[in-house]
Structure formats: structure tokens, C-alpha cells
Amino acid sequence: METILPLLLGYGNSLLRFPVEGNVSSLFRLQSTLRWHEFLAGLIRVNKLSNSLEFDTDIYKFYAEALTDVEDQSKSYNCSVRIKNINCLALEILEENLPGLNVSTDLKENKKKPRALRLSNEKMKEETKEEPTFEICNQSKHAEILAGIDIDRCAESLKRSRKTQLLKCLETKIHFVPIIKSHTDPKLGDCSYLDTCHKLKTCKYLHYYQTVPTLAANKPPPPNSPTLEVLASYTKGEPISKTLCKQLPAQWINCDVRKLNFNRLGKFAAIIADPPWNIHTNSIESNETELLKIPVDQIQDEGIFLLWVTVRSTSIGRAWLLENGYTVSSELIWVKTNQLGRNICTGRTGHWLNHSKEHLLVGIKGRCTWLQRGLFDDIILASTRETGRKPDELYVMVEKMVGEHARKLEIFGKQHNVRPGWLTIGNQLEGNNVVEDLI
Amino acid sequence: MSKVEVAHPTEKRTTTNSNSNKVSILLRNKFKQKYLAMNSAFPNHYSHPSKKSKQKFIVNKSSKDYFKNDHTNQFIHTGKRPIENIRNIENPVSGYPKLQRLLSLKQDQINKYRSKPFGARVPTEKMVETIDRWVSKQKLTFDVIMIGGLSENQFIYPLLLNLQLDKLCSKPGFLFFWASTQQVQQLTRLLESSSWGGKFRRSEELVFLPVGRDSKYIPDKNDIPEESLLQQKQWHCWMCITGTVRRSTDSHLIHCNVNTDIIVENTLMTSSCNNIVPISMYELVENFSSSTRRLHILPASVGLEHSLKLRPGWVIVGPDVLVDNFDPSVYKQEISSVGSNVPSTDEIDLLRPKSPNRRLSYC
Ligand SMILES: [Zn+2]
Ligand SMILES: [Zn+2]
Secondary structure (H helix, E strand, O other): OOOOHHHHOOHHHOOOOOOOOOOHHHHHHHHHHOOHHHHHHHHHHHHHHHOOOHHHHHHHHHHHHHHHHHHHHHOOOOHHHHHHOOOHHHHHHHHHHOOOOOOOHHHHHHOOOOHHHHHHHHHHHHHOOOOOOOOEOOOHHHHHHHHOOOHHHHHHHHHHOOOHHHHHHHHHOEEEEEOOOOOOOHHHOEOOOHHHOOOOOOOOOEOEEEEEEHHHHOOOOOOOOOOOOOOOOOOOOOOOHHHHOOOOOOEEEEOOOOOOOHHHOOOOOEEEEOOOOOOOOOOOOOOOOHHHHOOHHHOOOOEEEEEEEOOOOHHHHHHHHHHOOOEEEEEEEEEEEOOOOOEOOOOOOOOOOEOOEEEEEEEEEOOOOOOOOOOOEOEEEEEOOOOOOOOOHHHHHHHHHHOOOOOEEEEOOEHHHOOOOEEEEEOEOOOOEOOOOOO | OHHHHHHOHHHHHHHOOOHHHHHHHHHHHHHHHHHHHHHOHHHHHHOOHHHOOOOOEEEEOOHHHOOOOOHHHHHHHHOOOHHHHOOOOOOOOOOOHHHHHHHHHHHHHHHHOOOOOEEEEOOHHHHHHHHHHHHHOOOOOEEEEEEOOOOHHHOOHHHHHOOOHHHHEEEEEEEEEEEEHHHHHHHHHHHHHOOOHHHOEEEEEEEEEOOOOOOOOOOOOOOOOOOOOOEOOOEEEEEEEEOOOOOOOOOOOEOOOOOEOEEEOOHHHHOOOOEOOOHHHHHHHHHHEOEOOEEEEOOOOOOOOOEOOOOOOEEEEEOOOOOOOOOHHHHHHHHHHHOOEOOOOHHHHHHOOOOOOOOOOOO
16 A cells, blocks of 8 residues: 555655645644654645645744744754754745745755754764865876876975976875886776785786875874763753763673573664575575574664675565564665775676675664664765675764664674674684673 | 844744753853864864975875775765765776776677667556566567666556566566665565566665765655664665576676676766666666567656656556557567577677686576
């Protein structure tokens, strides 16, 4: 039924998933059960259906309510922010009905975001230390010139030859300089493995050095406060423990996951698993994987379960999550990049097609009112490292969603996965390190 | 901005609201100052005079020293979406001249051996019946069938359940099935429960990623993510195989590892063309299977946001098809003159990625 509804309502109005009569009062009666955008969509539809005069007055009423509502949530936010947070559809209505309303570009950019989400984003920004990022230079001429000179003394030779523009570019952008050895054949193009190539001494394809503006090279810690304290000016539904509890140090237990007594571990807000999928046939029945034996109900009452899957295991992973009471609401894609910041496109990495990404199923159990939703896109863009190693960006995202203070577990983790705030278990860890009173 | 604030009567009420409001504004400003002080270290360092004499960049030669941008951190602070940082959006194979050459040779060859574009205008409610007729009366089969596109409304479960895809698709044959993240669960069920589903094996999962805030391809744009944890910025396409095909021995039927399992929206192309499936998706399918008998089923209207263009080498069926020129007998004639497969050439065979001989391929 769900899928046909938008059809019935006509494609252009696909966001409207309920019937609306031709008057505003019927809509206001529904107000308490509707979501914001639905209410607004209804308002637009009513306007189109009835073309009535009462619409205008109701718009003012609605506008006032919108402002109060936003203010309740933002408390200390100033007026302009409040208006920014008004839903895009309200803006469309307002633009139509209030001639002279000057919608700034900033407003237009933000109008797609719901109000609560905008506040969450602002808050996340306040709580996160900014890392420097640099653009990558796209001028092939720059790489060419740099390839032709002694890279270790390039600054001097560039100054001598008065190539000030290139020099300036080097100070602000990342460059990739082709390494031309006697065995290199530049016509062949880039090596599929680039900086991870094991045959650098004989490989005929192109490999690259990197130049980076100095700031990135010796990133100093801020002089006074080494870490940014978590103190945003308002909260948005987080548990009080966030301010009271300290983040736990990295903990890990070397164990056979199949034999571990999960009852002793306690409960976790977030669990990541990167199971060793041993799947050689397509039949679900014959698949035996260690993951399926984990008594997940013993370690999570409500929270998120993030499961790395492959093309062959995605259906099994999905079914397993559903069986254990999760809904799979999102799928996160890790878009793999190479040294040059390009999405990997070669290397016979998959059976039928090359694989340039990996999939992470996102399962949610319980209501999880404390969860920060909608903060991120369902995409991680990160370069590949050792075989099988997943990007660290995922941890940051999870920490923002469930909180740094929350208990988090990684199953089938390796030593490079241990991290403050996380308990890592697996059979390839170096001993144990547990500070909590667990076992 | 100020214009609105002054002009609007409701504004007064909210600004002169409560004292607690003023207190929190004060607190907030205090926090802001503290925050700025803490973060000032890095911008100051950047233009520090003592560093003036030194070279302002360094050369990294070892991969363990490489600096990598943290696109998640960047997103938090600037709002720039991670996907926008990919450097090969406009030319996915840049840096690989051999692959580039292979792709252009293959497209040349595909263009030489293709039927003219065919369209069949069939309303949603007549779709099942039409396919039934094609199967039983006209004995039509296709080697490649694509279903749906970048639009939620194309996925109509009861309709898809009743399509005789197993009979319409020859063996070996390939199915490319589009769905949004929310619909993947239903797609799984469809493949497990429908009469035709059991005959298709899920073999690859393709993903299409829209680029840019205003992309026409962002799924369910106006939906607030109340149920989902992440903002949806992806489309899924399952590639399913029926019958037996081996990548090591069947190079007359398929060429493997030419394309990847990701299509990133090429904004250069989509700014002028908002087709219901990206053109690069058609190309991917054509590069993979050499078959000339290709069908694209669009069960529902494509709507106002997207357009639907016919494509040479394809039969496109759906309610919004403009040119209704499909006639099964004419089509059969056309295919018999074109040939049922695009032949390869020596150079293509030389350039295409091949599977190592020893590793036995599995299906
Ligand atoms: Zn440059
Ligand atoms: Zn190499």
C-alpha cells in the first residue's frame, strides 16, 4: 500500500501521503498527528484546491506558530537563525503571500533542512575540533613542471625560474608529483595500486609523491587546551550522562567470540561488527558464520547495530538483523578512493564488476530517543588502507550519533580498531585491557 | 532579513519574550568567546611570521606520511558533502588511458551493432497484461532487462510480483533492478517470494550517488529523516543473473571488470539531461553484456522532475514513452539483421581485463 499511495496522489505531490479536503480547518484538526512537512504540503494543497481567502489569515497564524516552535527549541538563537529554520515549504508559501519578503541565499540553502536538524548540525560543529583540509591542485601543468625538477630543491629552482604562481599554489594546495624512474612508462598511465604498489622498483606505471602545505605537516595541538571540551550552549535530547560521565579509555579483550560470555559485557548504545563472512554458495541455509551465533539481545536493548556486509552476505546480514529485532533503515556506503582522491576504478576488485565501495547495514532497535538522527549523509568518502581495514571516519560518525560518553562495542576487531570510548573484542588482539568492572 | 523582522507583527511577540532568553544569549556569547580562543591556535599558526623564512610546503615520499583530508570533519565544519570531493566525477577513468581507450572502442562497436530506439507506451495497469502477451503470443525474449529508475514511485510491489520476468528473460540473462534504500527490503522479499524471483541470482549491487545539494536525483528530497539514521543520498541497483555464464570462458557474452559498481552523478551531463536513469547506467549495462536485446521497463509515470528518452539498442516500455513505435515482429526482424550480440574486436580483447586462468570462476 505504502508504495502505491504516492502514485494515487499524483507524482508531483508525492510527499503528501494523506487525503486532504478543500478547507484549512480540516488540516488544522490533523495538525497534531502530522509531521511538519506534511502539514505544510497539506497547506499548499488546500490552497490549490480551494483558492480560498481564509488561507491568507491562516498563513499568518501558522507563521507565528512556526516561530514560537522554533524558538522553544533553539532558546538562545537569534532571529535570523529562527527564520532560517523554517521549512522550505513555509518559505514558498511566505514568498508567495508576503510580497517584499527578501529571501537571502543563505536562507535558500538551508531551507531544505528541518529545524531540529539545523540545530544538531550547529551543535556538532561547536563540539568538534576543526581539522585542516586542503584542495588538490587540478592543473596538470603544475605536476608536469614539478616532475621535471629535483623535488627536494623545488622551492629554490621555482624561485630562480620565477614560477611564483606555482610556488603559491604549493603553499595552499596538495600536489601529486609523478615519480619518473628509468623503468617508468608515463604513457601507460597510473598504477592501479599507486602508493600501495608492492613492485615499485619494477612497476612501469606511474606513482606519485605528495606535496602538502606546511600546516598539515606539523599540525600543532592548541597551546592552552589540548582537547576541545564538550560544551555546546544548549542540549538537544541527550542524556544527562553526557555531561556527567567521562569517556572511557580504549578497552579490548582477546577472545574467541563464539565462546565469550556476552552476559558479562553489559549493554551498548552502538555495536559495529565486521564479521569474517565465509560464504561460498548462494544458499542461505548452508552459511555458517560466527556472527549468527552472537546472542545480541544480551548486549543491546536499544541502540544501533552496524554490520559490514559483502554482495554475497548482505541478504543474510539483513535477515539476521531483522530476526534480532532491528529495523534496517539505512545503508552506509564507503566510497573508496585512491592516493589521488579518485574513486577506484581498476584492479579487477570484484567478480563481475570492479568494486569501488563497501556496504554497511545500519540496524536500529528500540525507540532510541537519544539518538541524533540525520546528521550525516549515508556516504563515507575515504581512501583504502590495509586489506579489510575500514575507515576511521565511521567511528567519528557513530560517536556523534550516540555520544562520546556512550558505551560502544566492536566485534571481530583488530588492534588498529581499539579506540577511546570503545570496547573491542576479537581473536586477533594483543592481550586484554579492561578498566570497567566486567569480568 | 531585518526587513522581515520589522515588518512582521508576530516578530515583536517573540523577540520581547522572556528573561531566560536573554540569559541564555549571554551564556552563549561567553561560550563563543571561549570557543574562539581555543580554536585560534591553528589559524594563527598558519600565518605566523616566524615561519616566514621557511618553505611553506613539504614533500611526502612515503605512503605512511601522506596527508589525507578528513572529509567527515570537513563536512561537519563547512557543510561540504563528502561525495563532492571525488576528483574523477567528470571522467571516472581519468589516469587510465588503456581503460579509456577500451571504453571508447566498446561504445563504437556497440553503436555499430544496435537496433533503432524502440518505445512502447503502456499504462501502468496494462503492464502485466502486455508483458504476458509478449511472452505467450509473441514469444519475445530479452537478454538484458532493466526495471525502474531513480524514482521511488517506479517500485510497485504487486505489479512487479506479477511480471513474468523469468519467461521474458532468456538464459543466460541479466536483470538490473532499481530501488531506494527503503525499498531494498521489499526488493529482497520480491526476489525470494515471487514466482520468477527464485530464478535470478543476486550478483552485484550497484549504487548511484547524486552530487550537489540541488541534484534532481536526491531520493525523497522533502522527507525528514525521522525513521532513518542517515540522510539518504543513494540509489541501489541489483544486478541479477539467470542461467549459467562464466566469466573465464564466456567473453562472447560478457566483459567483466570494465565498469565499477558505483555511478557518481556526472553533473556535467545531468545539468542538461535529467533522464530517469543516468545515461552512464545504460552504458554500463552495454559494456557488460554483449547482447543487443535490451529492455527497460518503467512501470509508472516518470513525473515532472525527470525525462524519459529513448535509447538506440533498447526497447523502453512505460506510460510516459513519447514515441510509441514498438512492434514485436518489426523488432525481431531488426534484431536478426543487427545480430543478437555485439562482436568483439582484437583490440578490445587485448585491452579488456581478463580473469586469471587458474582461479576457477564461480557463479
Ligand atoms: Zn598547483
Ligand atoms: Zn605500481
